[in-house]
Amino acid sequence: MSKLFSVARLKCPRCHKGDLFVKQNPYSFKDAMKMPDRCPVCGQDFQIEPGFYIGALWTSFPIVIFIMALLSILLLVFIKMDLNWFFVTLTLILFLLQPLIIRLGRAIWINIFVDYEEDAIEE
Ligand SMILES: [Zn+2]
Numbered sequence: 600m601s602k603l604f605s606v607a608r609l610k611c612p613r614c615h616k617g618d619l620f621v622k623q624n625p626y627s628f629k630d631a632m633k634m635p636d637r638c639p640v641c642g643q644d645f646q647i648e649p650g651f652y653i654g655a656l657w658t659s660f661p662i663v664i665f666i667m668a669l670l671s672i673l674l675l676v677f678i679k680m681d682l683n684w685f686f687v688t689l690t691l692i693l694f695l696l697q698p699l700i701i702r703l704g705r706a707i708w709i710n711i712f713v714d715y716e717e718d719a720i721e722e
Pocket residue numbers: 611612613614615616617638639640641642643
């Protein structure tokens with residue numbers, strides 16, 4: 600449950616207070632993916648090792664698949680959209696959601712390695 604909280608709010612997996620990303624808005628073109636080196640609240644290292652977030656591809660990929668499946672059902676089954684329009688719409692929506700998906704993927708990824716600690720405040 601607590602990991603779900605951290606992922607959904609994009610908070611530090613250790614203290615659940617510090618923000619994982621510098622900018623709150625995923626669509627601020629500059630620095631959208633920028634993360635602090637350490638949690639501003641508890642000091643948890645956010646860049647656990649060089650290239651740590653390359654592994655986050657493994658967590659964002661299932662999100663993409665899930666959204667694609669959901670959209671396919673919605674657009675093809677319920678709206679009965681023309682196949683050409685379906686692909687255009689699918690591509691567009693996935694493109695627009697990309698910053699959110701990457702953020703979620705990274706949040707899930709770091710939560711796999713870092714656990715919540717009740718009083719994790721930097722000494
Ligand atoms: Zn923290």
